[in-house]
Amino acid sequence: MKPTNASLLNRRRCLSLGAAAALAAFATPRGARAATDGAAPAAPEAETRRFQALDLDWTDTTRRRPVPVRLYLPEPVAGARVPLVVFSHGIGGSRRGYTWLGQHVARHGIASLHLQHVGSDRTLWGGSIFGLVGRLQNAAQDAEAVARVQDLRFALDTLLAGELGSPIEAERIVAGGHSYGANTTLLAAGARVAREGSVLDLADARIRAAIVISAPPFYGEDEPQRILASVAVPSLHVTATDDVIRIPGYYSGADDRVKVFEATGSARKWLAVYEGGSHSMFTDRSTTGGATLNPRVKQATQRLVLAFLRGVFDGDGSALAAWPQQHAPLLARFAAPPAA
Structure with missing residues (x-):
């Protein structure tokens, strides 16, 4: 089903889709914005491709909602088409974030489309500091969680229908996200949440795999398997032992990220847990x-x-098989599916 009536969405349970858990990831003072947009050091690997970084200001006229995106598009090689990662930011983020990942995959021949969700993006940091908590909580409502997945669907539709989509191989699309964006990713990949006798089924059949970074729990839901068992695509889960969210009423320990991994129904799923770190490290x-x-x-x-x-x-x-040994000093835990 494709829910369109936001009145069906219960405000009391608005944080069940994980947005409140993401507040800690971006809760920086005003004036510290450049720290979230500055690129991290690139990995010491040969850059195999040049790429374009294109900011595109799209609008979903049906929903009257802007959907700004940034597309990292590798230069073509002999006309070959390229896979795509569509990436969703955490609450308070923007299309300008996660450059350390978007640029890197583009250098290696994979396009990366970074969404900006206008109902839960960096504009939340504007206005009075006294209203910040209220703005963040409003951005955490179920209606925004649904709108984020609709942003993803609209962005894919728009990209693939246009000239810029011609080099994209539509059969090789992966959703990825951090924090609130990880919940967006899981919903697009098949997670199903019950609301007032109905099931929100927002799965996009074009998503062939999921990259889930620091996923918050589904607050208010005591059976994560019921929500996540329907996620059947291959999934990669990334977290850290200090990936802790500290918000009054919404504390979430690092073990919650592991519980999301364990509840996910993918037959092929991997988990990397770094030693130390933080929720906003990613x-x-x-x-x-x-x-x-x-x-x-x-x-x-x-x-x-x-x-x-x-x-x-x-x-x-x-x-993938060699990676855990190569990075063993950083790891507290690594889990992989049984060998075939």
Whole structure:
């Protein structure tokens, strides 16, 4: 079903889709915005492709909702088409974030489309500081969680229908996201949430795999398997032992990220848990989680994502099998599906 009536969505349970858990990821003072948009150090790998970074200001006229995006598009090689990652930011973020990942996959021949969700983006930081909590909580309503997945669907429709979509291979599309964006990813990948006798089924059949970074729990839901068992596509889950969300009434420990992994129904799923870190370490901030650890984790995650995508797209699991040993000093835990 495609829910369109926001009145069906219960405000009391608005945080059940994980948005409130993401508040800690971006709760920076005004004036610190550049820290979230600054690029992290690139991994010391040869840059195999040049790419364009294109800011596109689209509007979904049906919903009267702007959907700004940034597209990292690799230069073509002999007319070959390229896979696509569509990435969703955490609450308070923007299309300008997560450059450390979007640029990296583009250098390696994979396009990356970074969404900006106008109901839960960086504009929340404007206005009076005294109204900040209220603005963040409003952005965490179920209606916004649904709108985010609709943003993703609209952006894919628009990209693939236009000239810029001609090099994209529509059969090789992966959804990815951090924090609130990880919940958006899971919903697009098949997670199903019950509301007032109905099931919100927002799955997009074009999504062939999911990259889930620091996923909050589904607050108010005591059976995550009921929500996540329907996520059947291959999934990569990334977190850290100090990936903790500290918000009054919405505390979430790092074990919640692991519970999301365990509840996900994918037969092929991987989990990387870094030792230390923080919830916001996976944004473009360069020091959170540790000035030394932060870039090392980003570099390791860049390689992990590429290895995962190669396994999903090309059936070559060698890099993914080798990755845990190569990065063992950073890891508290790594889980992989049983060998076939």
